[in-house]
Amino acid sequence: MxxxxxxxxxxxxxxxxxxxxxxxxxxxxxxxxxxxxxxxxxxxxxxxxxxxxxxxxxxxxxxxxxxxxxxxxxxxxxxxxxxxxxxxxxxxxxxxxxxxxxxxxxxxxxxxxxxxxxxxxxxxxxxxxxxPLAGLTAYQVLARLGLSRGETVLIHNASGGVGSAAAQIARDLGARVLGSCSPASSERVRGLGAEPVTYGAGLADRVLALAPDGVDVVADFVGGVLEVTRAVLKEGGRHASIADHGVIGAGGQWMWVRPDAGDLAALATMLEQGRLRxxxxxxxxxxxxxxxxxxxxxxxxxxxxxxxxx
The missing domain is CATH 3.90.180.10 (Medium-chain alcohol dehydrogenases, catalytic domain)
Known part of the structure; x- marks a missing residue:
């Protein structure tokens, strides 16, 4: 050596x-x-x-x-x-x-x-x-939020490295997935198992058009979208951000990915079985x-x- x-x-x-x-x-x-x-x-x-x-x-x-x-x-x-x-x-x-x-x-x-x-x-x-970093971030945020089968989740920046992993994991959990993205990324997001929603002005209205009763969970992987999150979240809904500590004052969680061998092993199983790419x-x-x-x-x-x- x-x-x-x-x-x-x-x-x-x-x-x-x-x-x-x-x-x-x-x-x-x-x-x-x-x-x-x-x-x-x-x-x-x-x-x-x-x-x-x-x-x-x-x-x-x-x-x-x-x-x-x-x-x-x-x-x-x-x-x-x-x-x-x-x-x-x-x-x-x-x-x-x-x-x-x-x-x-x-x-x-x-x-x-x-x-x-x-x-x-x-x-x-x-x-x-x-x-590892993107996959663990997505996995741990959704786990902390307790996303479960039948719920609806909005993922901010679903075309990014973390967001694309989160969209697939949420779909694997049996949730309905809405993913904000640019028009150019809409087909990529759809291929991940999410319903693409164009980001920018009017995003909250577009989300509510798809989910009139609001969403159960919001996962923010971009920042600067807290007002949208509050507008579309159901009463009693859960939300977290990796990019905006302001969520703390709005009842959400500000998260930072942790090294975790068990979570990595869970991701490895998903990857081996083709449930995550x-x-x-x-x-x-x-x-x-x-x-x-x-x-x-x-x-x-x-x-x-x-x-x-x-």
Missing amino acids: PETMRAMTYDSYGDPEVLRLLDLPLPKVGPGEVLVRVKAAAVNPVDWKVMAGGLDALMDVRFPVVPGWDVAGVVEKVGIDTPEYAVGDEVFGYARKDYVHGGTMAQYVTLAVRHIATKPAALSWTEAAAV VDVAETYPLEQLAEAYRRSMSGHVKGKIAITVD
Whole structure:
């Protein structure tokens, strides 16, 4: 095993221009952890928001930072008291740690067992890497809201990475799914099992035209839509947002995805059985991470951006 690894890093906040490809020491593998040889990672908007300093008030940072929280790869080493995995196991995971430092945009990354699950065999490396953050966010929001069969849910931004996963999970639960999106994304959203509703002015009226009695649940994955949520939610309905803390004062929940091996395993089962799919729209090599981030920042990607690691 080598003593160093290639990694994309940044040593100060900024735009994608601050990224550098460096050789770093291999991370230490602590108790309850595994060292994973990264086959693929995936880009999430939070990656470049963290890089710009957007979470500085929330999370400690240790420079140089290796960005990235999504990963799929092969276990290369196990730490003390880690009976769950063995060298050679194929895993995928959500690698958010307690502080910002050692991420997944590198040849190797260490992960606690609570961060990972066995990789679905039916998925490619890039597909598996594209699942964890978006899939866990969607799964945990709908679980927290208690969405159940026969209910109607409105998903704000149903064409996005998290929203598209949520639409499929909600459909799998037996709910009726309304999904806000642009006209250009309406067929994609329909293909996920949701009824597309054009976002923008008049959204509440369009939702109520489809569900005159209102909806039981609203899941907000975009922000800035609280008034629409309040207008369409039934009395006693439940709502949550990952993008607007203002929901707290309106009886809703403000949520942040948690690493959870059990939830990842549940997603893996759904993926293996074809009840959930992930769309990888574009793929970049590790060395072109800055370009991948700029592409993500454009807001025009329909699906996930994956990063391959040689």
